[in-house]
Amino acid sequence: MSHYEAPIREPIILGDKTYHDISNDIAAPIEGKANTWWWVVFSIASFALLWGIGAIAYTIGTGIGVWGLNNKINWAWDITNFVWWVGIGHAGTLISAVLLLFRQKWRMGINRSAEAMTIFAVIQAAIFPVIHMGRVWNAYWVMPIPNQFGSLWTNFNSPLLWDVFAISTYLSVSLVFWYTGLLPDFAMIRDRATKPFQKKIYSLLSFGWSGTAKDWQRFEEVSLVLAGLATPLVLSVHTIVSFDFATSVIPGWHSTIYPPYFVAGAVFSGFAMVQTLLIIMRKVSNLEDYITRLHIENMNKVILLTGGIVMVAYLSEFFVGWYSGSSYEDFTYLSVGAATGPYWWAFWILIFCNGIFPQLLWFKKLRTNFTVSFIMAILINIGMWFERFDIIVINLSRGHLPSTWAQFSPTFVDIGIYIGTIGFFFVLFLLYARTFPVVAQAEVKSILKASGDGYKRARNNK
Amino acid sequence: MYTFSSKLKTFSLVLIILGALGMGYGFFTAPKTTDDVKEMLHHADEAHETDTHEATAQISAEEEQSHLEHALHQAQNRPWTAFFIPAFFFLMIAVLVLVFYAIQWAAQAGWSIVLFRVMEAITAYILPGSILLFIFILASGMHFNHMYAWMADGTFDPTSENYDAIIDGKSWWLNTSGWMIRGFIYLFAYNIFRWILRKNSIALDTSNDISIYKKNFNFAIIFIVIFAIFELFMSFDWLMSLDPHWYSQLYSFYVFSSMIVSGITVIAMVTIYLKHKGFIPFVNDSHIHDLAKYMFGFSIFWAYFFFDQFMLQWYANIPEETAYFMPRLLGSYQPIFIGMIVINFVFPFLILMDSDFKRTPWFVLTAGMLILIGHYMDIFQLISPATVGNHWSFGIPEIASLAFFLGLFIFVVFTALTKAPLHAKGNPFMKESEIYHY
Secondary structure, eight states: OTTOOOTTSOOSBOSSOOHHHHHHHHHHHHHSOOOHHHHHHHHHHHHHHHHHHHHHHHHHHHOGGGSSOOSSOOOSHHHHHHHHHHHHTHHHHIIIIIHHHTTOGGGGGTHHHHHHHHHHHHHHHHHHHHHHTSOGGGGGGGSOOOGGGTOOOOOTTOHHHHHHHHHHHHHHHHHHHHHHHHHHHHHHHHHHOOSHHHHHHHHHHTTTOOOOHHHHHHHHHHHHHHHHHHHHHHHHHHHHHHHHHHHHSSTTOOOTTHHHHHHHHHHHHHHHHHHHHHHHHHHHTTOTTTSOHHHHHHHHHHHHHHHHHHHHHHHHHHHHHHHTOOGGGGTSSSSHHHHHSTTHHHHHHHIIIIIIGGGGGGSHHHHTOHHHHHHHHHHHHHHHHHHHHIIIIIHHHSOSSGGGOOOOOOOHHHHHHHHHHHHHHHHHHHHHHHHSOSSOHHHHHHHHHHHBHHHHHHHHHO | OOOOOHHHHHHHHHHHHHHHHHHHHHHHHSOOSHHHHHHHHHHHHHHHTOTHHHHHHHSOHHHHHHHHHHHHHHHHHHHHHHHHHHHHHHHHHHHHHHHHHHHHHHTTOSSSGGGHHHHHHHHTTHHHHHHHHHHHHHHHHTTSSOOSGGGSTTTTOTTSTTOOHHHHHTTTTSOHHHHHHHHHHHHHHHHHHHHHHHHHHHHHHHOOOHHHHHHHHHHHHHHHHHHHHHHHHHHHHHTGGGSTTOOOTTHHHHHHHHHHHHHHHHHHHHHHHHHHTTSOTTOOHHHHHHHHHHHHHHHHHHHHHHHHHHHHHHHHOOHHHHHHHIIIIISTTHHHHHHHHIIIIIHHHHHTSSHHHHTOHHHHHHHHHHHHHHHHHHHHHHHHHHHTTTSOOOOHHHHHHHHHHHHHHHHHHHHHHTTSOSSOTTOTTHHHHHTOOO
16 A cells, blocks of 8 residues: 555656666666767866866966956856856755655656756855955955954855855755765665776775665664755755845845745756756666656746746836836846846846746646757756846946946956856766766665556556 | 534634624724824823823924824724734635645645645635625725825825825826725635635546546646736735835735745644544544644745845845834834744744654644734734834724634634535545555
């Protein structure tokens, strides 16, 4: 009875799989050799990374004057990219913690990769504030350490400092959560490994996991506690990031909806990135039976939901800006002035990519189509990048004094660093896809009898 | 089938009758002229020994007259405010239960099917609740009260001394006829969707036709989308416009969080009551546990929104915005304001933290009572400072209105429970819900 599931639910694991089949399928990318495509993509990503390193080195050597910033628009691409990457990092924790609390079984096919993506994205995010400091060797000054270590005492009233704590907490908890889930899977790889060196590495990585009942009991307890800790973190990280803008971009201007709206937008963009990565990975790593059409459709539904919340927030923002009767609101982010001003194109890219195109996902035909989902995911990633760009640059370009109005245009260094982080992200993700069990096989096995296609058919035909 | 116990029925009817009498008393004793108010204020001054009397003695007669008129309006608002708060509170509980119910359909949830009839019965209150609230809307729009300051004569007339340029700038949205039409549309939509979802759910009992299930699935999604937009403007119209100069983008989300936690709490309390009476043996501890988790989670959710809105306005420290928090945080509403934060966040957080407590009915009931009281206080402090002002009290009109609406709510909900079997057997996820164990 415990494996019962309503017949109208679609299977989550396709094909007549046994437990052993699952082990084989998931270990295959690690045990086999990389194909040509992997090398091609890896080379491109490495090249982008090198370019990024060059741009960062040039920035540090010369100073951040090499960026396109000016007196008025004193942060633009760096903070946009920072928030974009942090936002992408949101889906992992949502999938691993929030969907765990909601007992969504389909998360088990995708949670490992989503969590990996989270960690890699947060690493990219962390690069930007650090290099924006100019003297990166003094980066530790953001920590509240006593003055005799050469630092200035930190300003606790600043949301930028809260960010330091929020992001580092998020990164540590995500990392621990991800790693805990990996233990039984590393052990599986270790037990199958034939080469002594590989066996040595994976036995170190698996922390001597023995698979006894006691191991599993501790494992379950730790997972639950970490899920409980991670859930508020999903909210806190982007809440703090939203405070960066809600309290500081333009003195006297703020919007109280920012915290939940940023969180929803982050999950929205994070799912779009998971979608981008997994639609490719399921093909390249032969995981079509584990990351199925249903997974893609469900992720599209989450995208629709979070995108809908973002749209309601836009509506509230736009309406209240108008309702407030404050003439200044006519120029800020999400106003008539923004839609028709010099940054009209950025405004409309945002509206189309985040608001209008995703509405196509209401049609089942489109949201179950891999190509459409992939294109949609890319568009949302672009739209969410422009959302942060608009918030920062449109607002800063129209300060309270018209004499301070200015425009921003990026230099090749701005663009180079951004492309470098995308390259770095893909380098990390591709290395991960070759060395880590990319689907949480221990968890997937636990739902095989309830949601496996073969078992479901056998039960329904009885 | 459920039978409405005569004890509970009598109790609810007594509440309705006593409440109606008390409300009548409140309207009857409200001051009619400025002289009444003068006397009332005089008494209040003597009782409180405040320095307002001295201050008023120095101002001109004309100013005093306008001050007295303002005080008169506030005093006349008191019975209307007492009516509006529970009318809104209980209606929103029913509407948000409908939203929660629609979410269960849309998410294809498997755990909650055994609770469907309880949720449907609670939403039965939407119809009478809407009618009563619409009476309030009509009365406000037709100037029977002074609840909405922007509806006052001359607000939009540049030649009048009541002219308010800021509000006049919002006249494209804040105008009485548009406001009343919008109010009707919101209420109409809630009632239509309640009727459709309930009808299809009952139809599933006798037929195994999967198309009925699919129809309800689609309607549930449409309702959620429509509600998301309507709730935004409804909160602005009915509550935020009470303070017509003040605005907050987060406001509707805040109202939503306050009311959905109350709605889920009511589901849990009615479920525990029915289970205790033995009418729903198919509901087990795991279902109660899950409801309690939602109570816990949404309490934190509410606190999160409260903090966001408050913190950002406090941090910005702009007079136009902080004026809203003056009577609440520092003025005469301080006990309510601080009290509700403790009751709505600290208590549920501590009481419902432990998973064993979430499975213990009396713990859930205790937390539920606190949550309902706390969120009633929340709605009270959202409305009263703008309508009644600083001289608020919780006397006969307030208690009577609460009793009236509580009695009506109990009567309607438990009558609705008798109308259909409590086991929604046709739902394709029913078996998942019955064997649900966590």
